[in-house]
Each structure stands twice: as C-alpha cells, then as structure tokens.
Amino acid sequence: MVAILATPPLTTSGRRSRDRVALVAALLGFDSHSIVNLVETATEDITRLATVGAADVVWLESRPAIESAARKADGALFAWGHSEPSGIARKHHRDQVEWVLSQVRQLDLPWWTVGTTPRHPSRWQRYTSRAFPGERFDEALFKSLRANHLVPLSRIAGSPAR
Numbered sequence: 001m002v003a004i005l006a007t008p009p010l011t012t013s014g015r016r017s018r019d020r021v022a023l024v025a026a027l028l029g030f031d032s033h034s035i036v037n038l039v040e041t042a043t044e045d046i047t048r049l050a051t052v053g054a055a056d057v058v059w060l061e062s063r064p065a066i067e068s069a070a071r072k073a074d075g076a077l078f079a080w081g082h083s084e085p086s087g088i089a090r091k092h093h094r095d096q097v098e099w100v101l102s103q104v105r106q107l108d109l110p111w112w113t114v115g116t117t118p119r120h121p122s123r124w125q126r127y128t129s130r131a132f133p134g135e136r137f138d139e140a141l142f143k144s145l146r147a148n149h150l151v152p153l154s155r156i157a158g159s160p161a162r
Helices: 015-027 046-052 056-060 063-072 088-107 121-131 137-144
Strands: 002-005 034-037 076-078 111-114 145-147
Touching: 002 015, 002 063, 015 034, 015 076, 015 121, 015 137, 034 063, 046 088, 056 088, 063 088, 111 121, 121 137, 137 145
Parallel strands: 002 034, 002 076, 076 111
Antiparallel strands: 111 145
C-alpha cells in the first residue's frame, strides 16, 4: 500500500504519522507500505506550503516518486489532509491531487481515506474518538476507513464537487 501525505515533516520526526500509516496497512491486510508526499519539500504547516508550493516545479518534482510508489502498490491511502494552501499554491495543490487521482484510476488501485476526506494521520485520533467514542483507537480507525466505492473521487480532490 502507498500512503500519500502532503509534505515531509520539518520540525518532528514524523514517527507518529509513519506508525499510523503502518497500522492502517496492517488493518487492511497489506504486507508492506510506503509513504510519499504531494510535495517532497519539508514544511511545518499549510501556511508554509502556500509559500513553497507557489512554484509549480516543487509539485512536478514529486511526481516520479509518487508514480513509482503507486506502480509498486496494491492500494492507496489518501492522507494529505483536507486543508489546502492559499494563493497560487492552491491551484498547484488541486492540479497535483487531480494528477494523483488520475494515476490511481489508471492503475486501477483500490484506495481508502479515514472518514470521507483525505485526513492527515495527525488528525485520525481526534476523528476516531468523536466518531466512535469509547472504542480503542485501532478498532475505531478500522471502522473509519472508507473504501473507494463509498466516496466519489470528486469529494477527495479537495475542491468543490464538479
């Protein structure tokens, strides 16, 4: 399985996100997983991504790694977060997400989200505790996984339904 996140972490090790992605891979029965990012430039938040992401080249430079990981995968987890950068970076973000979706379609990969949006792993605990109060995190996370046939791709793109 390949998990597609937004950017590598800048100020943390990223271990929590990696561990949570590994948990989802195990819950879904995958033997292995990888993580790639919409942009490979590390940023601390969506505000910084708006600055870094103003140049289309940073998005385009990330595509070979995404494509390679997707070609090796048997499924995809969309986990780049549901917030978008502002300014010109928003257009580039939407273009990148549309490109990722086209790759997934072309490869005919099954895909999942946590809930109905490409929620980032750092937000999964908050979501699952509200959606399934009192449940253990792993059980709530499993119940929160939404397979591709349940959510239209237009809802995942991060832009209004078209």
